[in-house]
Amino acid sequence: MLDAEMMTAVLAALPDPAFLISRSGKYVAIYGGQDVRYYHDGTSLIGQYISDLVKPEKANWFIATIERALDSKELLIEEYELSNKDVKGLSDEGPVEPIWFEGRIKALDFKIDEEGVVLWVASNISQRHELETRLRQQSDTDQLTGLFNRRRLERELSYHFNAFKRHGYAVSILMFDLDHLKLLNDSCGHHAGDQAICKIAQICQESLRQTDITCRFGGDEFVIVLPHLNLDQANTTAERLRVAVEQAFLHNHQLHTQENIPVNISISIGVTEVSNQDDSYEQALKRADKALYQAKRGGRNRVVSA
Structure with a gap:
């Protein structure tokens, strides 16, 4: 059996920090955190309260999570971020990327100073989170244009359709494709066709709002989701986009057939x-x-609404 001294040594050697925190958010004790790649000495936190150290919104989340663990008696596993913007007394200037943690929170079956306490083990998962984010972005991104792909489009459409049903805000959809792309591919090669598709993707990114969702649907087809725009506003957006594309290719003398037909x-x-x-x-x-x-049947290079 381990005696108290040996148990203290085991706890101190833990690579991730383990906090004993009371229901009111007081740091009662801290163990471990020996992986110096990720953690600093946290002994100065003992006796302080989360609300004294962290700004209200984030502090409220910590307290609510502690209360949920104490009331449910279940092991909670939560991912959360912390940055200099969350900590009191620090300037908002600083590293752009927050530190991501996985917290494992479990109520203990004793009280300290008449308060329930939890064991909160915090593991730095920033590298894992960055990898997951990068893989998710790759799975959502069209390789040729850098726009969202069909997989992401389906998620966005589902989200905005459900929001429309719940809240009633307008959502419009544009679907478009390139005119005469087959002629361009046959005459100038598929590389020229890919260049034209990429150019139009760039025009979309420059012409639309940041809140608009532009996706390559497949081949030369694109779909744009326009949150908070009704049909008249969407028609105006579509016409502006049509003109921007027309003007961008108007003076492009590289796009000619082998017979020198533009x-x-x-x-x-x-x-x-x-x-x-x-x-x-x-x-x-x-x-x-x-x-x-x-x-397309009406002559191409035009906007039709339904």
Whole structure:
């Protein structure tokens, strides 16, 4: 059996810090944290309160988590971030990236100074979180254009459709593709076609709001989700985008067929607004697709709404 001295040595050797924290947020004791790559000596925290050290919003989250662990008696596993902006007395100037932790929080079956206490083990997971974020971004990103891909589009459409149903704010959808792309590919090669697709992706990023979601749907098809824009506003956005693309390619003398006939790159756009009659975002997407088809049949380089 381990005696008290041996147990103290074991706790002190823990690589991750383990905090005993009371219901009111008081640091009662600290053990471990010997992995100096990630942690500093935290003994100065003993006797202080979370609310004295951390700004209110983050402090309230810590206290609520402690209370939940004490009341449920279950092991809680929470991921959270801490940066200089969260700590009182520090300037907001500092490292851009926060430190990410995984906290394992468990109520203990005794009290200290008449208060329930939890064991809070904090593991620095910043490297893991960065890798997960990078992998998630890669899985959501179209490799050619850098825009979101179809997988991400489906998530965004689902989110905004559900928000429309709950809160009633307008959501519109643009669907467009390139005019005469096949002629460009056949005459100048697929590399020229890829360049045209990338150029249009760049125009979208420069022309649209930061809150708009632009996705490459597949091939030369794009879909844009416009939160908080009704059909009239979406039509205005679509027309502005159409003109921007037309102007960008107007003086591009590199796009010619082998017979020296210029290839006029433009876009045809279908526009729709999510409506109360829609049972799913797929219905609105199909309307936008139908409107795009009408724009193509109507002569291309135009906007049609449905």
